[in-house]
Amino acid sequence: MTAHGERPRLAVVGAGPAGLAAALAAARQGLTVTLVDAAPQAGGQFHRQPAEGLGARRARALHHRWSTWERLRDGLARHVAAGRITHLPDHHVWTVEREKDTDPDLDPDGTFVVHALRGPAQEEPATVRADGLVIATGGYETVLPFPGWTLPGVVTAGGAQAMLKGGLVLPGRTAVVAGTGPLLMPVAAGLAAAGARVAALVEAAGARDVARSAPALAAHPGKLAEGARYAAELLRHRVPVRSRHTVVAAHGTDRLDAVTVAALDPDGRVRTGTGHRVPCDTLAVGHGMLPHTDLAETLGCAVDGRRVRVDDEQRTDVPGVWAAGETTGIGGADLALAEGRIAGLSAAARLDSRTPDRSSWRSAAAARSRLRRFASAVDAVYRPPAHWTDQVTDDTVVCRCEEVPAADVRAAVGELGAGDLRTVKLLTRAGMGWCQGRMCGPAVAGLLGCELPVSRRPFARPLPLGVLAGATEDPTEDPQPVRPEEENA
Numbered sequence: 001m002t003a004h005g006e007r008p009r010l011a012v013v014g015a016g017p018a019g020l021a022a023a024l025a026a027a028r029q030g031l032t033v034t035l036v037d038a039a040p041q042a043g044g045q046f047h048r049q050p051a052e053g054l055g056a057r058r059a060r061a062l063h064h065r066w067s068t069w070e071r072l073r074d075g076l077a078r079h080v081a082a083g084r085i086t087h088l089p090d091h092h093v094w095t096v097e098r099e100k101d102t103d104p105d106l107d108p109d110g111t112f113v114v115h116a117l118r119g120p121a122q123e124e125p126a127t128v129r130a131d132g133l134v135i136a137t138g139g140y141e142t143v144l145p146f147p148g149w150t151l152p153g154v155v156t157a158g159g160a161q162a163m164l165k166g167g168l169v170l171p172g173r174t175a176v177v178a179g180t181g182p183l184l185m186p187v188a189a190g191l192a193a194a195g196a197r198v199a200a201l202v203e204a205a206g207a208r209d210v211a212r213s214a215p216a217l218a219a220h221p222g223k224l225a226e227g228a229r230y231a232a233e234l235l236r237h238r239v240p241v242r243s244r245h246t247v248v249a250a251h252g253t254d255r256l257d258a259v260t261v262a263a264l265d266p267d268g269r270v271r272t273g274t275g276h277r278v279p280c281d282t283l284a285v286g287h288g289m290l291p292h293t294d295l296a297e298t299l300g301c302a303v304d305g306r307r308v309r310v311d312d313e314q315r316t317d318v319p320g321v322w323a324a325g326e327t328t329g330i331g332g333a334d335l336a337l338a339e340g341r342i343a344g345l346s347a348a349a350r351l352d353s354r355t356p357d358r359s360s361w362r363s364a365a366a367a368r369s370r371l372r373r374f375a376s377a378v379d380a381v382y383r384p385p386a387h388w389t390d391q392v393t394d395d396t397v398v399c400r401c402e403e404v405p406a407a408d409v410r411a412a413v414g415e416l417g418a419g420d421l422r423t424v425k426l427l428t429r430a431g432m433g434w435c436q437g438r439m440c441g442p443a444v445a446g447l448l449g450c451e452l453p454v455s456r457r458p459f460a461r462p463l464p465l466g467v468l469a470g471a472t473e474d475p476t477e478d479p480q481p482v483r484p485e486e487e488n489a
């Protein structure tokens, strides 16, 4: 029994594949789960659904693995109806803190207090209390700067897909999809299938990079078949694929009207004289993904490189905190599902002494091992061009929030001796704006010639000062409990 005398409560932050799998597994085992998510609907990035008001009749046409989504969606609906899961969409978690109970015998680890801002305007505070926490907040895209990348018409690859899946709109009529990573193929295929002309898919990785990882990739025929299906779709829509190429500049006055695409040499340098212009009104660009680690870092969880460190049960090194999905490393939706299931089963076993469903655990653990090997092989293939900074002219904006050009960053490093991101930030304001360096961090690190360090941000989201002032009052004196019946109405 817990200190509050009820079934153990688990808060799961993130309703993508990992969070959904964790919530369903834990609820099935008897925990009371609150699933908190910033998006208006469950599904995360991979199963992003069209806004309800759009009345989409054939949403599945934009999706792969629809049956997996149906299983997750229906499972969630069943548990919500039975009162085992409370789903809180449109809740943006800005921090999680641990509230120590007055009686350590009853509650040695204390209770977690999840602080969120509700609604699209993110202004109404809400809190959720729980005995355990699963962090399943996924990852975000990296985009490295190049001349013209701030022009209207240049969007992230995932952003283009989000417009299509979530808003049922195309970002433009003629698109170039560029950068590096496995996300580019589904984005190009999705845009083409929805009616856009995809003038080129420009991928920095080449046949040699694939060949190096070929034995490891070949061990996953299912994944290769998935890649082959995307390739067939690109062929069917006559999308030219330029591997070992990169976009060196975007052109236009008020908005994008063309990009220059150039070939890369084996060292990742642009080959002189290979640049050619490709007319387009949309550039969907992405250079890989990074895990969201802010909430885990706030709670003091160890982070390896850029991913939250977890053990075989998906436990972080902070008692009562699990992490699953892309927050523990970029690996795709199937890996996120397997990790989420293990986290949910482990949470039920640890918080409520439930004997885990052994066969479910074993199959998820086997899938996790297999998919982690595949993710490492994929990671070795896709890298931004090694010398991408050569293309960044001095007037290229690096930090979009604070409009800091590359010249300022270079001056901070070359003339003022800045040797780390923090000093560059203090000298130039790069990373000081709304996104707090999430977007420009990799670019500044590249210009500095250093690895992207772990960022210690106290808050996962920007928040109004008034909310912060309210939250600093003792939450045990003035709790603002979320009423599940209201939230699910």
Ligand SMILES: Cc1cc2nc3c(=O)[nH]c(=O)nc-3n(C[C@H](O)[C@H](O)[C@H](O)COP(=O)(O)OP(=O)(O)OC[C@H]3O[C@@H](n4cnc5c(N)ncnc54)[C@H](O)[C@@H]3O)c2cc1C
Binding pocket: 013, 014, 015, 016, 017, 018, 019, 036, 037, 038, 039, 043, 044, 045, 046, 047, 091, 092, 093, 094, 136, 137, 138, 139, 140, 141, 157, 158, 159, 161, 162, 183, 186, 187, 289, 292, 324, 325, 326, 327, 331, 332, 333, 334, 336, 460, 461
């Ligand atoms: C933009 C984008 C597009 C993608 N498109 C594809 C694709 O087409 N094909 C493919 O194979 N893979 C794609 N991926 C990768 C794929 O989505 C992931 O592999 C998979 O969704 C990972 O699942 P997850 O549960 O770990 O994270 P996600 O699916 O990213 O889910 C994380 C959830 O956490 C929520 N969240 C994050 N921070 C907070 C917070 N502070 N408060 C509350 N909620 C929060 C988000 O709203 C989201 O719903 C894409 C990734 C991104 C970022």
